[in-house]
Amino acid sequence: MTIEEELESLSFPEAPKIVVKPPGPKSLELLNIQHELETNSVTYPKAFRFAIDTARGATIRDVDGNYYIDWVAGIAVLNVGHNNPYVQQTVREQLDHYWHWMSEIPSEARIRFLRNLHSILPGDLRGKAKVIFGVTGADACETAIALARWVTKKPVIMAFEGAYHGIHQGIVAITAKTELQSYAGVPLINVARVPYPYPYRCPLPAKDSEDCGNAVLNYIDHLLSDPYTGIGEVGAILVEPIQGEGGYIVPPRNFLRGLREIADKHGILLIADEVQTGVGRTGRWWAVEHFGVTPDVMCISKAIGGGIPMSVVAYRAEYDEKLPEMFHLGTYRSNPLALAAGAAVIEYIRSRNLLNRTLQLGDYARRTFEDIAERYSIIGDVRGIGFMIGVELVKNNSTKEPGAELASEVRRRMLERGVLMHTCGHFGNVMRFMAPLVLTKRHLDEGTRIFEDVIRELSRETR
Numbered sequence: 001m002t003i004e005e006e007l008e009s010l011s012f013p014e015a016p017k018i019v020v021k022p023p024g025p026k027s028l029e030l031l032n033i034q035h036e037l038e039t040n041s042v043t044y045p046k047a048f049r050f051a052i053d054t055a056r057g058a059t060i061r062d063v064d065g066n067y068y069i070d071w072v073a074g075i076a077v078l079n080v081g082h083n084n085p086y087v088q089q090t091v092r093e094q095l096d097h098y099w100h101w102m103s104e105i106p107s108e109a110r111i112r113f114l115r116n117l118h119s120i121l122p123g124d125l126r127g128k129a130k131v132i133f134g135v136t137g138a139d140a141c142e143t144a145i146a147l148a149r150w151v152t153k154k155p156v157i158m159a160f161e162g163a164y165h166g167i168h169q170g171i172v173a174i175t176a177k178t179e180l181q182s183y184a185g186v187p188l189i190n191v192a193r194v195p196y197p198y199p200y201r202c203p204l205p206a207k208d209s210e211d212c213g214n215a216v217l218n219y220i221d222h223l224l225s226d227p228y229t230g231i232g233e234v235g236a237i238l239v240e241p242i243q244g245e246g247g248y249i250v251p252p253r254n255f256l257r258g259l260r261e262i263a264d265k266h267g268i269l270l271i272a273d274e275v276q277t278g279v280g281r282t283g284r285w286w287a288v289e290h291f292g293v294t295p296d297v298m299c300i301s302k303a304i305g306g307g308i309p310m311s312v313v314a315y316r317a318e319y320d321e322k323l324p325e326m327f328h329l330g331t332y333r334s335n336p337l338a339l340a341a342g343a344a345v346i347e348y349i350r351s352r353n354l355l356n357r358t359l360q361l362g363d364y365a366r367r368t369f370e371d372i373a374e375r376y377s378i379i380g381d382v383r384g385i386g387f388m389i390g391v392e393l394v395k396n397n398s399t400k401e402p403g404a405e406l407a408s409e410v411r412r413r414m415l416e417r418g419v420l421m422h423t424c425g426h427f428g429n430v431m432r433f434m435a436p437l438v439l440t441k442r443h444l445d446e447g448t449r450i451f452e453d454v455i456r457e458l459s460r461e462t463r
Helices: 003-010 025-037 085-095 107-121 139-152 177-182 207-225 254-265 287-291 316-320 335-353 354-375 403-418 441-461
Strands: 052-056 059-062 067-070 129-133 157-161 191-194 235-237 269-273 297-300 309-318 379-385 388-393 422-424 430-433
Touching: 059 235, 085 335, 107 129, 129 139, 129 316, 139 157, 139 235, 139 269, 139 297, 139 309, 139 316, 191 207, 207 254, 235 254, 235 297, 254 269, 254 287, 309 316, 335 354, 354 379, 354 388, 354 441, 388 403, 403 422, 403 430, 403 441
Parallel strands: 157 191, 157 235, 235 269, 269 297
Antiparallel strands: 052 059, 059 067, 129 309, 297 309, 379 388, 388 430, 422 430
């Protein structure tokens, strides 16, 4: 069996197939019960009106018998797909041994995962790092900034507009969404917010993409160099190599290298949040590898556990000498089932050469979206690397006015046709392609055909 045949066998061949307009009666019943028993603050059941029965590969079947192509992957979590047989078997074997005890006690599953993880860390971190376990991406980011503050003895963290690093009360101040900070009741203390180079909507005067990156770098260097900027003592810069919730924004090629140089110049740490970009999503193990940069600290979560909650902070080994015992605690850190799944995820991606496939198929997907964009004025920009592609919708590409309502409508109509695609962005107007890396070309082509059908309809209706 070839790799393509294997990947084809992972998913439901029926997808996409809609037998009853979602939400069907069984889905509606479960949605109503959830509404009665659970908080109204949940968001995804409002955007995706169905209830899941079974998921396989890059496809989902709901309780009413509808089949969907999944371009969401649990928000970039299921990189090797739903119910991946290799991961499933590894977790089952671990279940026969044990699934919880003291979180720091070694086991064969723990060492297998650690060896696999260390073998794929980027640049100077490979073979020269230490790691701390956590449970969620927010946990990892919170631990990373605590580590930076402890090691440097400098309290201020520099973060970016459009950033999303989680909503725990220790990290939500770094996330660039005021309402989330208000919900948590957390004051903005020791956070320096700076622009992220967003080439389509550059926040600073610039003539092109590279100039946008340089303008932001010059501004950051100014803030750190001039003693009268009032920025305080900066211990670290926390950056997403490609912004996720901010709009799948790929920075100019020079940007991360420039950040590395600035961090070195001013004696501060560079922290890369690879929670959404990591574990092969961009066709490299880590997005920083596309830019030739090694961070001092790296936050890892989402796909690393194959759908079982786990996070990791990897950092330069010399920092470990400064960390006291009990620096970071948590009952469910390094759960054995997550460790087993994580080791299997890495082994599966490596053995099936999914990185190279993701680069190639992702390039094909981006070009397909770009071709569609040329035909419709409601698409303003297409950007991305690998299986991390953003399609920015606008009311008209001559004015660039954000089309948030258009994005919501695209998501709804695609669901009704059997393709799941989610939104993001500063204005909620970016459609993001974040399918499992095991997505077949057949399902990619069928999904992009449906995407264009929906864009065509909306283009006609908005004239």
